[in-house]
Amino acid sequence: MTTIPVRPPLVRSGERMIAGVCAGLADHLGWPVRYLRWGMVLATLAGGAGAVFYAWLWITVPTAVEHARRNARRPASPIAPAVSLPLASPPAAWPPGPVRGTAPTLDGGQQVPAADQQVLAAPLTTPAFGAPGFPAPGGSTTSEQFPTSTAPAAAAWFRRRRIQYGKEILLGLGLLLVAGILIARQFGVDVPLGTLIPAAAILSGAAIAWMQLDETRRAGLVDKTKADQAGGWARLAAGLALVVAGVLVMVSGSGSWEQTWLALLASVAVLGGVVLVLLPWGLKFWNDLETERAGRVRETERAEIAAHLHDSVLQTLALIQRRAGSEQDVIRLARAQERELRSWLYRDPGKDAGTLADRIKAAAAEVEDNHGHAVDVVTVGEAAMTERHEALVQAAREAMLNAARHGGGTVSVYLESSPAGSEIFVKDRGHGFDPESVPDDRLGVRESIIGRMKRHGGSATIISGSDGTEVRLRLPVEEDENPAANMQKENHEPPKR
Amino acid sequence: MNRPNADTAELPANHERRVRVVIVDDHAIFRSGLKADLDERIDVVGEAATVDQAIAVISEVRPDVVLLDVHLPGGMGGGGREVITGCAALLGHTRFLALSVSDAAEDVVAVIRAGARGYVTKTISGQEISAAVVRVAEGDAVFSPRLAGFVLDAFGTAPADIADDELDKLSARELEVMRLIARGYSYKEVAKELFISIKTVETHVSAVLRKLQLSSRHELTKWAAERRLL
CATH class of the missing domain: 3.30.565.10 (Histidine kinase-like ATPase, C-terminal domain)
Known part of the structure; x- marks a missing residue:
């Protein structure tokens, strides 16, 4: 269980009872299918968690055929290709099993990138197994659960493995903390939720927004589709909303809806005024930046053209001057240069040759x-x-x-x-x-x-x-x-x- | 197109009047070289280097033929096409022959569709260009092998079978003529190969030119824009 890399990919198996989820999972984890199936049934009895988990895997995990088709186009991802699948279901569909329906505050607000959803789900759902007496190794001690649940998903995230790792552990820890708090409340311990929730909202909102920033910077390296970018904006907006809401609740000091509303109105008015004042400066700054950037692009282009002309045309002209006596040579040089220049000017680089x-x-x-x-x-x-x-x-x-x-x-x-x-x-x-x-x-x-x-x-x-x-x-x-x-x-x- | 001696157009037949030509090109070296190359049938009556100059000179001297570079400075940046549209009033009298080093299909097609009677590359010899000028002066179209290739590529190489898309497709005979021109045949050789008269070849070429200019199929322009290289 501790060795991560060599594992069959997580795909839905062909030998199936319902959708091949359990069989696939068993293949992937190297556990007997029987255990998994029983575990799933038992978990279903515990508030339907098993069923939800099953459905979620059904949606996100590709069949073996789909997997093969996808891998034909990409470098193979050794484990759990499902994480890179854009999710069909919104995050709110996660199993709320172990936390008894109190999780939605987190679930609804946090629009986590698709990659992180599996990670988030993993620590959430593993306790779901543990709670109804799931006999799997790993038991209930959290330290042992991490390698088994987060690691495969993280390792599969081959493009951003290193950064993703720390993020996932943090998220997992955060979720565990939430679960701990909720459980503590169940047992009557007084937790200052009024402070904790807004603080958590601010933290997670900032984290989401900053993650987005990080991604944008990497966008030049990683080839991103437009959908990804749209998702990025949504993430940024969600992060912003979370932070604003958190700050408001925290500042207004109470969870009272009325007061929050008033504070929101006031702060939006202030923000609007500030924006109005700063907008001209901002625009000017932006324009300057754009002009400078365009200038730099032009400069680069010019340099490239100059370099090309120097290497080709000027050299040929020099040669022609030296060979001016031989008509044949001059014609040959001129034709060759013409051809070269023509292909450089008019060739469509996208066209294969x-x-x-x-x-x-x-x-x-x-x-x-x-x-x-x-x-x-x-x-x-x-x-x-x-x-x-x-x-x-x-x-x-x-x-x-x-x-x-x-x-x-x-x-x-x-x-x-x-x-x-x-x-x-x-x-x-x-x-x-x-x-x-x-x-x-x-x-x-x-x-x-x-x-x-x-x-x-x-x-x-x-x-x-x-x-x-x-x-x-x-x-x-x-x-x-x-x-x-x-x-x-x-x-x-x-x-x- | 009512010319008495159409079948001998390749040779300088009995020309009472020399062809009056204006050369429009922004390179003085090229203009003087071209002027020296043109033979005695042709009389250069004016030169221009920019779009605005060209329109002024052409309107003033009203030449028979304008040798027009596709790429020209000045005006609104439209180059040769802009000169032709600027002289639209003269199109019945003055004919335009596009000259270009650019092989880009979009340039060539643009200038032809604006009303030029033909297109030749600048590497053409003085003798050939003189013949082309005379031909254009007589109202015929001049197709270089490359332009014929463009036409074949743009219209497709399948002949038209229905009458109603006649502007969008070439007839079987027109296709044959275009193919031979693309293969480097002169009009005379095309006539010999197809057992038709030179006059008939000219009629076919003019018909193709008309289709090239009038065809409303927008694919033509789109095709030209996509076809960056030839």
Whole structure:
């Protein structure tokens, strides 16, 4: 019971009587299911605590399937993933069993973050087991209960484990204190509730509000959803309300509703006056702060742009000046720089770079760099890369190389991806070539373009005339499905180069 | 569009009158370079560097064609688009050819939808740009391969089959023409490939341009905005 880490996750089991709660809990704790079931039944007899506890677990603990699905998206949480589940039920649904219905003052007011609810519930509910003679180890001594009840929940809270730990122990202690006081009252001891309750309210309200502050500061690190932020505001408001109420009750000196009400009115009026006076200053301060922050952001951006321009454009310009004699080099440098700058300016960083269009562009850039020939790429549609597309890219690259090497003028590359397949056209404006004049040992085109496309279920056609050559590559989506599509554009000319 | 010798538009045919052109670009180096590159069919009658200057110069000299940079300083920050809307009264007489280094689809589509008759990149050769200017002066549209690619991407590559969405889709023939242009074919080559006359190619391209300008489908703009890169 003292070793925390190696435990099966707390999930609702498939071998179930009702909802698999007891079986799951038994798996998780390593106790016999029978004991748990009987314990649950006994606890139910004690004012319904067992039933409430059962229902609560039913709601919060995921089934094994849900758990697996959730963990597929996240790093696995070793124990009790339920704590990170947003709670469906409000905290007021906790078992009020052992404290005999006096707990609601605490329950209703304290809007505790979802993570803490389990923690809060744990020390609350464990006594519920203990009270009706639950035979579990741990008995009734509080010092032994903590490791068993709070630790698993806390350890599961993998993102904020360290901070959460102390908080949970404090909360547990506080709740135990409350329980102790209530029990003492039962036995006739006079407890100054009139002082204690407001003080507790102030303390817990402040704690909740400060916790929120802490979270906001961490928000940059922890990735938070909007719902979390809304919850944060609710928490802040709840904390504030608690503190205000506590202070009022304490100051007015009595729990009298009338007096409290008057005091509340007066203090709100005073607060309103103060706010009215300070508001302009506050706004001005806030604006200054915002302006300064925006300025800093701009500055950073500028610095980044300057750094990039220095590394790329200025370097290239210097190179161009030195190589001014060689037209080929100047063109090559200018094209490469243009491409780099363009991708830096217009590329959407959110887009993943693994599509067919990107690969074709990269291949074109490579050819451009190596041969100093402009290769213009136009793409329509998108297709994800597969092994067959890889072959298409290789064939297209070969075609572009040939076009740059032998053709003249700008090489035009057009890629069209549609649900039916992908087509690539590589066109140059050279003088064309006569297939007859190409030596038989030049197998580059035949093998690396036509052969490759055929092997992968595609086709390649090469059309050459006096005003240029065009290589047409076609890769249908699934060669098994419609072989007829491939036949349409089979290569009729035996092209060699 | 009633031109006597449409089929030979690629060559400087019997031009009684030179095409009067205003160059609008904020880089003086580019303006002078372009001026030197344009051939004898073209007469540069004015230059402007900002939106306001451009509107003033264009209204004054009333050129046949304005070579318009997409990105321009001045005005309300609208660049080339603002120049076209500012000269809306002249649109019947003066035609705009957008020139850009920007490949961003949203820039190009914005300027075309404002009324430009075409779009070419600044890396185009002097000969090509002269041909494009003459073509635009004659009332035709000029599509670069990249613009054709934009059109195909925006309208989709499936042909229209129902008549009522005719503005939102390209016909099968228009698609073929756009594809060939995107593949780097000149109008002449497109005509040869499809066994049609150059005049017919021009008609198709003009029809596509009309659709690009008039299509009410808001996806077009949305598409352009999303498509940051090409």
